[in-house]
Amino acid sequence: MKLLAPSVLSADFWKLGEQIEAVVRGGADLIHLDVMDGHFVPNITFGPVLVESIRRHCKLPLDVHLMIENADRYIPEFVRAGANWVSVHIENNPHIHRTLQLIKDLGAKAGVVINPGTSLYAIEEALHYADFVLLMSVNPGFGGQKFIERSIDRLKKLRQMVNSINPNILIEIDGGIKEENIKQVALAGADVFVIGSGIFSYENIEEQTRRIKEKLIS
Ligand code: DX5
Ligand code: ZN
Secondary structure (H helix, E strand, C coil), rough: EEEEEEHCCCCCCCCHHHHHHHHHHCCCCEEEEEEECCCCCCCEECCCCHHHHHHHHHCCCEEEECCCCCCCHHHHHHHHHCCEEEEEEECCCCCCHHHHHHHHHHCCEEEEEEEECCCCHHHCHHHHHHCEEEEEEECCCCCCCCCCCCHHHHHHHHHHHHHHHHCCCCCEECCCCCCCCCHHHCCCHHHHHEHHHHCCCCCCCHHHHHHHHHHHCC
């Protein structure tokens, strides 16, 4: 099954509630929330307060992508705020077994994220116990960047690794996914598609969500 996860990073925060309702009507399956701390990545976004207020009004699972230092320290608060899926980067979480276990113990789905410049073998071990893996197809930090083409080959290889190690894992992809390349990315083996600017930069967000969802399920 292919799942669509709009990323609110490219939303107009003045109209955040309205715009989330629009993606929900358009057929979104998850809401992707990018948490950045200005240390691990060169940008700052939001924390558990926003997750909590979205949780109060939105029934879809909340997919929280943590791009922060000391993730272990903040994970309980994000889950308490309503995060259903929580992912952490392999690059700055060396005790990945403990961190993913912490997320699972709190009752959320645990994901490991890998940057474009990191060898896929760095997450080979974590595939045995992660619920999902998030392959970055841009360098994390900003919405609206260009898809790194090399990600297609990486995705195909990751699909093979997942199939042989733990076929229950979902593969999520994040960065530069648009109406134009989503089909190619789906064929390369992704299950969950994060899309920020490819949805929220459109005048009619609901219609754009629906158009992308149709591309995914056709
Ligand atoms: C980047 C974030 C992405 C971002 C994707 O660090 O992880 O989720 O919102 O935005 P687009 O789809 O515009 O590349
Ligand atoms: Zn993200």
